[in-house]
Amino acid sequence: MKKFLCLVAVIALLTGCASKKEEVKREETIVIGLDDTFAPMGFRDESGKLVGFDVDLAKAIGEKLGMNVEFQPIDWAMKETELNGNNIDCIWNGYSITEARKEMVEFSNPYLQNKQIIITLNESSINSKEDLANKKVAVQKESSALDAVQQDSIVTQLNNLIEFDTNIDCFLDLEAGRSDAIVCDEVLARYVMKQRGEEKYKVLSDNFGEEEYGIGFRKADTELVEKVNRALQECIDDGTVEQIRMKWFAQ
Incomplete structure (x- = not known):
């Protein structure tokens, strides 16, 4: 019986130590949820390594x-669910600040400007937002592009608003001639077009609105938000953000 009780005590002690180690690990690590196809903010290079503006900024902060800093690829359509289910600690990957999202998450200070642009193939007859009437428009699921189009009066005139899992899927659908236009983040679109051949596309002067990127946290994590905001400001003040910006957006 004494040996049994000693064994139970040892197991309890080891379990307690393991729990403490896990707590320390969780305190020292921030798990970032991202769409790993969202170039140039967070995506995989030819070797499969996660790279991008937000990846570099997150590491610096x-x-x-x-x-x-630990990066966790997620289904972008489930990002807020992943966050509030404690599977990740923040959403950090070209995450546009919107009024609807403010109800679900606590945002950091904004750190990058963006807008939702309209892209067609170069030979398309579409030259304005009004020309999208009776056309098929592709957007990413649960994206700010989707929100922007749905909030615009033009949405009632579209032939179809097609939703894809990723923005790359939108580009592929456009190139295949199944959709007539794409609406997506300018930051991503400019990068993708450069990689795939800018001469194939036309960017309209009309757009679906300007916005800012921020980092999304759980509503209860106000202390973490404050820490990140302070570190973000330090990175701005010491030139780190400018160096990262030049690396990914020099042109």
Whole structure:
């Protein structure tokens, strides 16, 4: 009986130590949810490594905070569910600040400007937002592009608003001639067009509105938001953000 009780005590002690280690690990690591196809903010290079503007910025801020940064690819359509289900600690990947999202998450200070642009193939007869009437328009599911189009009066005149899992799928559908136009983040679109051949596309002067990117946290994590905001400001003040911007957006 004494041996049994000693064994139970040892197991309890080891379990307690493991729990404490897990708590320390969770405190020192911030898990970032991202769409790993969203170039140039967060995506995989030819070797499969996660790279991008937001990846570099997150690492820089993690260094300022003395925290490990772990990246977790997620289904972008489920991003807020992943966050509030504690599977990730923040959403950080070209995450546009919108009024609807403010009801679900606590945003950091904005750190990059963006707008929702309209892209067609170069030979298309579409030259304005009004020309989208009776056309098929592709957008990413649960994206700010989708929100922007749905809030615009033109949505009632579209032939179809097609939703895809990724923005790359939107580009592929456009190139295949199944959709007539894409609405997506300018930051991503300019990068993708450069990679796929800018001469194939036409960007309309009309757009679906300007916006800003921020980092989304759980409503209860106000202390973490404040820490990240301070570190973000330090990165702006010491030139780190400018260096990262030049690396990914020099042109």
